[in-house]
Amino acid sequence: MSASDEGHSASKLRLERTQRGNLLLRRRDGKEYDDVRVVLAWPMRHKDRYVCFVNEAGEQLAMADSLEDLDPDCRELVATEIERRYLVAVIRSIISLRMEHSISYWDVETDHGQKDFVIKETDRNPERLTASRWRIRDVSGNQFEILDVFALDARSRRFLRRLME
């Protein structure tokens, strides 16, 4: 039983929410799968491309190359699922940032509200996805992002400069 749906056009992929509350996937070959999860192959780079549909065991049932390939109603459902699965709060300003012993204590304002967290600095944390876009992972595994460090207010940038010194 091959789990992949390769070779089929994704336009006929359908995702629905069942009465029970699960997600139901209907593949192009007509096969239906209950209790489906929506995951991204490249969550850091593409939020709307390479969307994978997997079962409870993590086996891939189908992939849509782009959200555009799905029917509009279905697209919305998938987009919501993605939004809920990948919570990466975008930092808008830094209220305070204290460093002690390669551990930094952050208090930030994000698009999801105010949040404090701790990170252990390593070579790749904060990770510079590009020169201006940073990804930060806190000690419990939550993720935060700064979309453009140069666009932050002066005070926030001063905090970051001290961190990078």
Next chain:
Amino acid sequence: MDLLKTMPGDVCEAVRSRMDEGEDVVLSLPGDIDAYGEFVPVWLVASSQRLLVVPEADGGKRPEGTAPWYPAGVREFPVKSVKSAKVEALVGCSRLTADLDGRLEVLLYFTEAHASEFAEAGWALERLAAEGRYESTCPDEVYRCKRCGRLLPERGSICPACVNKIKVLRRALGYLRPYKKTLVAVTVLSLLNTLLFLIPPQVYRMIIDGPLSSDAPIDERLPTFFLLIGVVLGVYALGMVIQVIRGTIRPGMAFGAVAGIRSELFERTELLPLRFFDQRQVGAIMSRFTNDANTLQGFLVEGAPELVNNLLMILGITVILMAMDPVLGLLVLLPVPVLTVGAALFWHYIHELFHRWMHIRASFAAFLNESISGIPIVKAFTQESGQQEKFENRNVRLKKTMVHVEKRWGQVFPVIEFFMAVGTVIVWCMGGYKVLRAYPGATLGKLVAFTAYLASFYAPMRWFSRLYQWMARALSGAERIFEFIDSEPEPYDSPDAVRIEHVEGNVVFDRVYFGYDKSKPVLQDISFEAKAGEMIGLVGRSGAGKSTTIKLICRFYDADRGRVLIDGVDITKLSLHDLRRQIGVVPQEPFLFEGTIAENIAFGTPGAGIEDIMEAARAANAHDFICMKPDGYDTLVGEGADQLSTGEKQRISIARAVLRNPRILILDEATSSVDSETEKQIQEALNRLVKNRTTFAIAHRLSTLRQADRLVVLEGGRIKEMGTHDELLKKEDGVFRRLVELQTEMSRVVEVGG
């Protein structure tokens, strides 16, 4: 785990208003993401009757037009309707989803920090629905410092901000204790040295104001002159002798203390649980032994022993200067407060930089370790230049930080020097003026003596400014070392542990749940029994939980729920030492230590005789090939002496397990990385080995498990099937049968193909 947190007033009210008289809240736990995905607390509350999800009141600044992730506001469900409640791990957050009489309901979202708590809460809800009560046995996860409330860098770790700095330094000094006598001797010698060097300036004064400026005839002046010169020479000679003695005995003390720290560090590191090593890179751990321990050296060699001495020197000279000329004396002291305050401010800043530098150095070491061990891969994929680039990045970072540190020192040090020079200038100015004006008591000799003392006064001052540097380095190093030493070791010698001399080998798993991360269970509801002498085969795809099961038998980790029993005793109550003495492990990747083959076989059984070693090697089918080696059993193996094949190494590692004669034998894919012929030889050896022992075997080739008394088939951390090889084969649609079919198919492909 404490699942009953104190609710704020408004939540409490909302809950009360929905509950009956006499209904008790038995579970209340805050999540930190609300229905709109905002970081606002939402409470999960349960009583024996109902389940509530209550958001904390908030200004109501909801983004217009956004649909909530689940109905906002207070929600209520009958607790009895909970069929199951599980945490689903998402990315950056998790959610608790409950099956309420067949309908799935997302109860709430929370960030990863709360995942463990809600995993436990989910389990508690299931119990609550089924039995009307629950009892949480999971230990609490501490993620905030109890003293200062700061979030901790690791769950349950020590808060780095609450480390008492003086205590840390005192503790580092404690390692000098075995050298108390030397320390006293060094201090006394230093003191003598100091006192000695207070003499020359006074003698110079006597020379200048006496023979040099006296009106007496030259013949009368010369003897006094030479006598005084002789005194100065004598003082310097004596000083040399004292310093030579001090220099001879001091290094032994300081390096001895550092060696003491290193040996305690190693001892503690070996006792730390495996969990500790899961999270760290080898190179970074090594860095604590080499780099961090060395930073303490400067402090212990030159810092601490000289502290008292330099303090006394400053005091002594101050007294002398004040006695000689109170006004000038006060002027000399002018720069002191400036220096002290400046250095204290600087100290905090530089301490931070040092910590960062050490951290970067550790990650540098880790990278080096990784890339040198991985050199065959680097070469095979011709990525030398890529690695060079990565190396350069780290190299530059290391350089940058060090440059930063040294630059700051380079900038601050001249300023310190300047302030000291200003003191001298003031003395020359005021003193010279007095001499010129021929003030009473102001002589040239006194001025010269005064400036000479000044030099010996600023020397310890300069030393104190360096002390900050030593202390900064030492403190950072000591903190990192003590972090290891203070980490909770495995409970090897718990006083109330049950001692067992002899293990029969009955192993029982009783509803065991386990996850490396508590919110992501790896083993679920595992129950099986292995009677003494039985062989149990563990089967399943990779990631099914086979190796984890074995790790629980060795008690490398403790079960989150349920029990592992050995001879009817809970494994956590057994003496760890006794338990592991009865277990022999043949790992998937044979690991040989630096040393001879004989030493490697006898690794777990120090003091084993030559005969025993040979017998074990024969049993492991290793004797023959060992004899063919030029040095036989004394052939050197280990890292760098890589002349053994994987099959040979594997057989040595089997011999190691045989020699120990364990009651419980663990074979973790012992034949996975060898060819068929070698496998046959190893299999023969294993067949001899498993007799009369309880054996747990994980095997890649399922046919090798044919003789097992029972097979446990795992899938997704749960037991799917259990039975003998033949029983399971007969099972239509069985997991095991499918695996065997797949493998037969595969071997046919291999036969045809090659």
